[in-house]
Amino acid sequence: MWIRIEPLVPVVQCRYRHPGRRRLDDRQVLCGILFVLHTGIPWRFLPQELGFGSGMTCWRRLRDWNEAGVWQRLHELLLAELRTADMLDLSRAAVDSSHIRAMKSGRPTGPSPVDRGKTGSKHHVIVEAHGIPLATITTGGNRNDVTQLIPLIEAVPPIRGKRGQPLRRPRHLYADRGYDHDLYRDRVRRFEVTPHIARRGIEHGSGLGVYRWVVEGTIALLHWFRRLRIRWEIRDDIHHAFVTLGCALICWRRLKLSL
Incomplete structure (x- = not known):
């Protein structure tokens, strides 16, 4: 690498x-x-x-x-190489988030949704069909997941690697009940992306988990890096640098399978 x-x-x-x-x-x-x-x-x-x-x-x-911009450019470079190797599928994408404990104050942190006496942050992740991370956003632990849906779509970089226009938007987007809001469904459609979001108040078994499980696996891979399980950094740029580097390493491991 x-x-x-x-x-x-x-x-x-x-x-x-x-x-x-x-x-x-x-x-x-x-x-x-x-x-x-x-x-x-x-x-x-x-x-x-x-x-x-x-x-x-x-x-x-x-x-x-x-x-x-070294880490972001490295991530984009590896995404382009994955596309060249036909290992990237943007026909669909999935989004989810995970809460981590923040041991120190700083931005962005906020009260934990499970323990208000402790601060925390959230990793919001969007992945393609095979679970390759496309973009991440870090917010305070008290931020609602649905508020980061549009920023996540906008954060996906143009992915080159083949002749023609670079890829930027998935055709379908899958999310759990935490993103259930008709206003945001309409905003997603403005990007020419079809949203598939589970509805609140219905029984489990919507069938969307067949496509959404990949993002949970990617979050688990990110938190396999011990520095990302608990946030120790006060500065948000340092923590985000670690997150971006972690995404690049996940892409590199996938790319090695084709080398």
Whole structure:
């Protein structure tokens, strides 16, 4: 994956008059970032004997690369490669969310829907037919799922990889009862997307779960990264950088199946 990341990393010009300390290799720093993402270890406890550098160095590089759009461009690049390999199906998509505990204050956090005395955040995810993540949004834990339905559709990037117009919108969208609102159904149709949303007040067994289960599997894969199970970051951009990187890693694992 480093072959794909390296061209995206901004080049830092060396200072010749006052060079200072030698800059740590970008690939080593990336390994440190991935180590924190996988294990959930605090930055200050990052083992320097493994060659990752200090935790603060990795944190700053994660911040700088996020501001330069490296993680988002990596995600889009891998989506394009998946489309080239015919492993992407935008005939339908599914959306869902998951609540995580936020140990510190910051934006966006909010009261937990199950324990108002604790703060939390929500990961809102949209996936294609096979569960490949297309976009994510992080909100406070008290935000209603349906309010993020339109932002999720708009957050899907143009997916290239083949000749012609890039793909941007799925043809069908599946969601559970938490998204049941006629106003938002009409808004979804304006994107030329057909909504399939379970109705409240009816018995279970609508049949939509056959298509919706993939998004629950993707959320479980995201939370397999220990840094995403509990939110430790105060800054929302740092947390979102981890989420985007996690989505890129899920795409990379799918892509490896075709290589």
